[in-house]
Structure formats: structure tokens, C-alpha cells
Amino acid sequence: xxxxxxxxxxxxxxxxxxxxxxxxxxxxxxxxxxxxxxxxxxxxxxxxxxxxxxxxxxxxxxxxxxxxxxxxxxxxxxxxxxxxxxxxxxxxxxxxxxxxxxxxxxxxxxxxxxxxxxxxxxxxxxxxxxx
Numbered sequence: 608x609x610x611x612x613x614x615x616x617x618x619x620x621x622x623x624x625x626x627x628x629x630x631x632x633x634x635x636x637x638x639x640x641x642x643x644x645x646x647x648x649x650x651x652x653x654x655x656x657x658x659x660x661x662x663x664x665x666x667x668x669x670x671x672x673x674x675x676x677x678x679x680x681x682x683x684x685x686x687x688x689x690x691x692x693x694x695x696x697x698x699x700x701x702x703x704x705x706x707x708x709x710x711x712x713x714x715x716x717x718x719x720x721x722x723x724x725x726x727x728x729x730x731x732x733x734x735x736x737x738x
Contacts, residue, residue: 608648609718609733611661617718620733624716627738628668635716637665638673638706640699679705686725696721704728 610621628635642662649658666672682705683698690696697719704725707715714729715722722730 608645608661611657611664617733620736623738624733624736625664625668628670629664632738635669636671636673636710636712637669638703639675640702640706641665642672644699673706673710675702675706676709679709682708689726690724694721694724696724700725 609615609617610625612618624633624635627633642665645661645665646658649655649661679702683701686701686704687696687698690701700719700721703715704722704727707713708725708727713727714731716731716733716736718733720730722728
């Protein structure tokens with residue numbers, strides 16, 4: 608969303624990441640939860656004209672869109688039992704983390720510092736990427 612959103616320190620690095628993924632210079636995966644978040648956000652701010660472009664940009668940049676399975680929800684709940692609710696880790700972060708862990712992914716590119724608290728994941732700030 609940063610790549611296609613308003614001016615921000617994250618806009619350029621996120622756009623570069625999507626471009627690198629679309630060009631095959633990096634191998635990116637996401638989950639259906641990411642696409643749901645895009646759908647939710649752009650509808651809630653009434654930017655439906657931009658929705659398709661953002662949605663398609665993410666699809667073009669990723670080699671795979673991972674499903675969410677029931678075990679991911681159980682894992683997200685279990686992670687939530689170990690991470691305090693006031694820690695800055697949202698339910699969506701827990702779900703993204705659970706999906707990543709199930710697929711053996713150890714890195715997640717995100718501006719969201721909540722991922723720093725999820726065991727087994729290393730958050731990579733998009734501004735730190737060298738593409």
C-alpha cells in the first residue's frame with residue numbers, strides 16, 4: 608500500500624521492491640491476507656479506482672500467494688497467547704507470522720515493528736533493501 612499510496616519515506620523502497628519482484632530479480636511471496644487487507648483498505652477509504660491497480664501490482668510482483676489454513680489460525684492464536692496484547696502485534700500480524708512460519712519463511716518485509724516480536728521471523732525494513 609505504501610508503494611501506491613501518498614508520499615512517504617516508504618513509498619519509493621516499496622515501489623522498488625514490487626518492481627524487482629515483477630521483474631524476477633527477487634522472489635516474493637505473500638498470502639491471501641495481504642490481498643484482503645488491500646481490498647479492505649482501499650474500499651474503506653473509498654479509493655476503489657486505485658484498488659485494481661494496487662491489487663494487480665502485488666499479484667504481478669509475487670511468485671506465489673499462500674493460502675490461509677485452519678492451522679494458521681490456531682498458530683496465530685497460540686502466538687497471541689505468548690505475546691501481550693499491548694505489544695503492538697495485531698491479530699493480522701499474528702496471522703501473517705503464522706502463515707510465514709508454516710511455509711518455512713524466516714524473513715518478512717514490512718514497516719510494521721510488531722513483526723519484530725514474532726518468534727522465528729526477522730523483519731526487514733523496506734528502506735534497508737538494496738535492490
